[in-house]
Amino acid sequence: MDNRSKKLLMTLIVLFFVLVIWQRFFEAGSLQMPTWVVLSGLGIIFSGYMWWQTSRKEQEEDQHWIEQEGRVFIRRMEEEREKKRASS
Secondary structure, three states: OOHHHHHHHHHHHHHHHHHHHHHHHHOOOOOOOOHHHHHHHHHHHHHHHHHHHHHHHHHHHHHHHHHHHHHHHHHHHHHHHHHHHHHO
16 A cells, blocks of 8 residues: 555545534534634644654665665675685
8 A cells, every 4th residue: 555545544534523523513403512622632633643743754764875885784794705815
């Protein structure tokens, strides 16, 4: 599953939950939620999404850094082997 498909799936899931909550609480008429409660809930959801996105990007950057350091280490090992072969 590519990145675009994951984003689309996540958007559809969030939209589904928003519509369910909208139908449950706002169309009932008897249960009115204050605006600050709705905004707080949306803020919590947005904050969670941003945390998830940021942590995923940090993991990708960490993996990239680890790969670069691994290449440097392997290059040094190969240089040491060549020095040993040349001196033998």
